[in-house]
Amino acid sequence: MRYRHSSLFKVIVMTLALALILGVAPAMAARDRTPPTRPTNLRVTGMTPYSVSLAWNPSTDNSGSVTYTICCANTSSETFPGPASSRVYRAGLEANRSFTLRISARDAAGNFSGYSNSVTFTLPPDVNPPTRPSVSVTDVGSTHVSLAWSSTEDGPHVWFTVFKDGTPIMQGTRETLAIFGPLAPETSYTFTVQARDFGGNLSPLSDPLTVTTDPVNANDTTPPTTPGNLTDNGMSFEDGETWLFWQQSTDNVDPQPLIRYDVYVNGVLSDSGLGIDRTIVYGIPGQTNTFQVIAVDSAGNQSTPATLTLDP
Numbered sequence: 370m371r372y373r374h375s376s377l378f379k380v381i382v383m384t385l386a387l388a389l390i391l392g393v394a395p396a397m398a399a400r401d402r403t404p405p406t407r408p409t410n411l412r413v414t415g416m417t418p419y420s421v422s423l424a425w426n427p428s429t430d431n432s433g434s435v436t437y438t439i440c441c442a443n444t445s446s447e448t449f450p451g452p453a454s455s456r457v458y459r460a461g462l463e464a465n466r467s468f469t470l471r472i473s474a475r476d477a478a479g480n481f482s483g484y485s486n487s488v489t490f491t492l493p494p495d496v497n498p499p500t501r502p503s504v505s506v507t508d509v510g511s512t513h514v515s516l517a518w519s520s521t522e523d524g525p526h527v528w529f530t531v532f533k534d535g536t537p538i539m540q541g542t543r544e545t546l547a548i549f550g551p552l553a554p555e556t557s558y559t560f561t562v563q564a565r566d567f568g569g570n571l572s573p574l575s576d577p578l579t580v581t582t583d584p585v586n587a588n589d590t591t592p593p594t595t596p597g598n599l600t601d602n603g604m605s606f607e608d609g610e611t612w613l614f615w616q617q618s619t620d621n622v623d624p625q626p627l628i629r630y631d632v633y634v635n636g637v638l639s640d641s642g643l644g645i646d647r648t649i650v651y652g653i654p655g656q657t658n659t660f661q662v663i664a665v666d667s668a669g670n671q672s673t674p675a676t677l678t679l680d681p
Contacts, residue, residue, distance in 0.1 A: 401478035405430035408437070408472045408485040414455070418464035418495040418568065419524045424455040428474035428482055435474040435482075442468045464495035464524065464568050495568025499527050502562040502575040511583045512667045513550035513627055513643060520564040520572055532561045532574075550643045551629045551665075557581045586622065589668035593618035593628050596662045599675040609654040611679065614647045618664035618672055633661040633674075655681050 405428040415422035428435050428451070437453060440446040445461025451474070462468060469489045474482040499522040508515035520527055531539040531547070539547060552558060559579045564572040597616035604612035613632065617625045626644035633639060635658055639650045652658030657680050664672035 401432060401476065401480065403431050403476075404480035405435045405474040405476050405482040407483040408474055411470075411472055411485040411488050413488050413490050416490060416492055417523070418493050418497075419462050420457050420459045421462065421468075421470070421490060421492070422455070422457050423470070423472070423488070425472055425485060427452060427454045430474070430476045430480075432476045432478070435476050437472055437474055439470055439472050442470065459525075462492060464492050467491040495524055495566060495570060497523060497566075498570035499564035499566050499572040501573040502529065502564050504560060504562050504575045504578045506578065506580055507546065508548075509580060509583055510550075510623075510627060510667055511554040511585045512552050512629065513548050514552060514558065514560070514580045514582065515546070515548045516560060516562075516578070517546040518562045518575065519545055520562075522564070522566050524567045526567050528565045530563050530565070532563070534559055535561075548626055548643060550627070551641065552582050554582050554585045586668050589622045589666065590670065591621045591666075592670035593620040593623070593664035593666050593672045595673045596630065596664055596675040599660070599662055599677045601660075601677065601679065605652075605679055607654060609652045609658070610649065611652055611658070611660065612647065612649050613660055613662065613677070615662050615675060617644070617646050620664075620666045622668070623666045627667060629665040631663045631665060631671075633663070635659055636661075652679070657681065 408428050409426040411423060411425040413421055414424050435451045436448060437451055438446055438448045439456065439458050442461035447458060447460045467489060469487050471484045471487045473484050499520040502518045502520040504516055504518045507517050518529065526543065528541050528543055530537050533549065538549060557579055559577050561577050562575040596618050599613065599615045601611050602614055618628055620628055629641060629643050630645050631638060631641045632648050632650060634650050634652055640648045657678065660677045661674040663674050
């Protein structure tokens with residue numbers, strides 16, 4: 370009986386071994402282990418302040434297709450499918466700077482070619498300013514004006530400065546819309562916008578846009594709720610600098626971005642802003658300081674103050 374069981378065991382082992390030979394081994398043998406050929410003759414065929422045109426002799430692979438990667442500018446790279454023998458590359462490039470790039474290929478099985486030769490080049494400076502910004506009004510209330518603006522630029526980034534009556538009120542922003550306030554009701558304001566590109570070129574000022582705020586809503590007599598959980602989160606310092614945080618109020622008429630917050634330090638107005646939920650103020654060093662935050666809606670209704678007292 371032991372002999373028969375031993376023979377059966379040998380048959381099972383031989384059957385499994387045959388299955389492995391006929392099933393797994395051919396699949397492993399069929400795996401593509403041949404890398405693509407190395408791209409060659411990488412060369413620059415053109416440049417702009419923020420792009421370089423490249424060409425190369427393409428790779429070949431037994432699979433018939435490859436994916437290329439161009440590396441690297443400011444740690445940026447770009448991967449794209451073949452077949453290809455040219456590319457306009459932009460990732461990480463900056464005007465008036467030198468870069469070195471090279472290209473490699475990868476097949477569908479994950480085999481990598483070697484790198485091509487490297488090319489080094491210096492991009493021309495950016496001397497073209499952004500276009501004159503266009504500015505439009507998206508909303509007007511009694512205490513705010515909402516604006517949107519735009520400009521076109523050949524580079525990757527453009528920054529904006531917004532002026533109110535000739536004075537900058539928002540600088541170095543990449544945003545293209547904002548709410549401005551608090552403003553006085555029934556008052557006219559003139560806004561202009563200027564764009565600056567990566568090369569430091571300034572656009573012409575936008576055409577001036579004059580906006581008149583609405584009158585106060587006389588039917589609104591309900592104040593906003595008291596700002597909640599006024600705290601410094603432990604951010605009070607020996608020089609009197611104090612970071613204040615609070616939960617925004619709600620109002621029966623105004624949405625939260627249009628509620629104004631007046632911040633007082635020892636009874637003196639220290640800061641004011643629309644839709645804010647934090648600020649940095651300065652108390653008297655070495656003394657007990659009292660901070661208050663009052664929510665004010667567009668009709669001028671004031672909430673009950675939120676109060677925080679900090680001992681030295």
